[in-house]
Amino acid sequence: MNKNSGFRISDSLISWYSVNKRDLPWRETGDPYCIWISEIILQQTRVNQGYDYYLRFIQRFPSVKVLAGASEDEVLKYWQGLGYYSRARNLHKAAKRIASSFNGVFPREYHDVIALSGVGDYTAAAICSLAYNQPYAVVDGNVYRVLSRLFGIATPINSTKGKKEFAGLAQELIDKKHPALYNQAIMDFGALMCTPASPKCGDCPLQAACKAYELKRQEYFPVKENKSNVTNRYFNYLFVNHASDTYLKKRGEKDIWAGLYEFPLIEAGKLLSGEELLQDGNFQRLFGGVDVELHRFSTPVKHKLSHRLIEAQFILLRIDNETPLLKEYLRVPLSRLQDYPVSRLISLFLENGGVSF
Numbered sequence: 001m002n003k004n005s006g007f008r009i010s011d012s013l014i015s016w017y018s019v020n021k022r023d024l025p026w027r028e029t030g031d032p033y034c035i036w037i038s039e040i041i042l043q044q045t046r047v048n049q050g051y052d053y054y055l056r057f058i059q060r061f062p063s064v065k066v067l068a069g070a071s072e073d074e075v076l077k078y079w080q081g082l083g084y085y086s087r088a089r090n091l092h093k094a095a096k097r098i099a100s101s102f103n104g105v106f107p108r109e110y111h112d113v114i115a116l117s118g119v120g121d122y123t124a125a126a127i128c129s130l131a132y133n134q135p136y137a138v139v140d141g142n143v144y145r146v147l148s149r150l151f152g153i154a155t156p157i158n159s160t161k162g163k164k165e166f167a168g169l170a171q172e173l174i175d176k177k178h179p180a181l182y183n184q185a186i187m188d189f190g191a192l193m194c195t196p197a198s199p200k201c202g203d204c205p206l207q208a209a210c211k212a213y214e215l216k217r218q219e220y221f222p223v224k225e226n227k228s229n230v231t232n233r234y235f236n237y238l239f240v241n242h243a244s245d246t247y248l249k250k251r252g253e254k255d256i257w258a259g260l261y262e263f264p265l266i267e268a269g270k271l272l273s274g275e276e277l278l279q280d281g282n283f284q285r286l287f288g289g290v291d292v293e294l295h296r297f298s299t300p301v302k303h304k305l306s307h308r309l310i311e312a313q314f315i316l317l318r319i320d321n322e323t324p325l326l327k328e329y330l331r332v333p334l335s336r337l338q339d340y341p342v343s344r345l346i347s348l349f350l351e352n353g354g355v356s357f
């Protein structure tokens, strides 16, 4: 397809959209706050899964001011299960910034929007176009797919060159009179029509102009550089039972799951056996001087994150006396565990009967 046919592309996409658009709650609003929340949720989450989270989040935190006034623990609790928790922490941080610097009113200018924590090119363009009808083209996974197929572009979409090339092309194609409509149209078109597997080329209004269709190479586009660099980590979690209580700690800022709670952790080069655990220096420091009854080892589980594979096991153990080091942990009644935001790995363990000793 020739870039000069941009007008026709946007026209075709908008008329396709007027008949086929998805019915989504954040489409019914021009409120930048709601658009912001929905876009952050949908960054790494499918619409089906994100839908309920969005409704619950907006119900509890209906405005920037309410979100800014909430505790980080509560915000993380509402995010629990969605993963990529830095998104929730950044939302909270940005809400506080809007409350303090913009008197709680969501900023209108692109440079103010993109300066908010956790807001990148895509989200800033989505907010400014969808809420304020400003002509900023969005480039998400759907847009990459549609444009790479239409124009037969083989530049890797995750390379610096590719990002620049696609951003420039998207900006050339946007309908400057109807940016909100155009952006939503191309994203829905990618999600429903020009899908990753089995695109519906037979019904596609852009078929005659599509390079990938002409070459019968739809599955080849978009091209991605292989950057996979997965590291393995081994988590031995100690689920301690002491007089109907257990122990938790908040994870630090510099690692995965920052701000979430977890059981005392022995991270090692492998999953440890009972004997290895009893000889582990960190374990001995934690429980030095008290009797520990190793009660049960959970079945090992594998938990995949974007660049890490976590292998984990939960070791249920009983103690009758608290040690000085354990006093540095948060002592929590077993019946209150669900009040704390935890990783999906831990919540699955708890849902699967982890608390029964």
Ligand code: SF4
Binding pocket: 146, 149, 150, 193, 194, 195, 199, 200, 201, 204, 205, 206, 207, 210, 211, 212, 213, 218
């Ligand atoms: S013809 Fe097929 S590959 Fe090309 S834009 Fe349409 S749906 Fe996508």
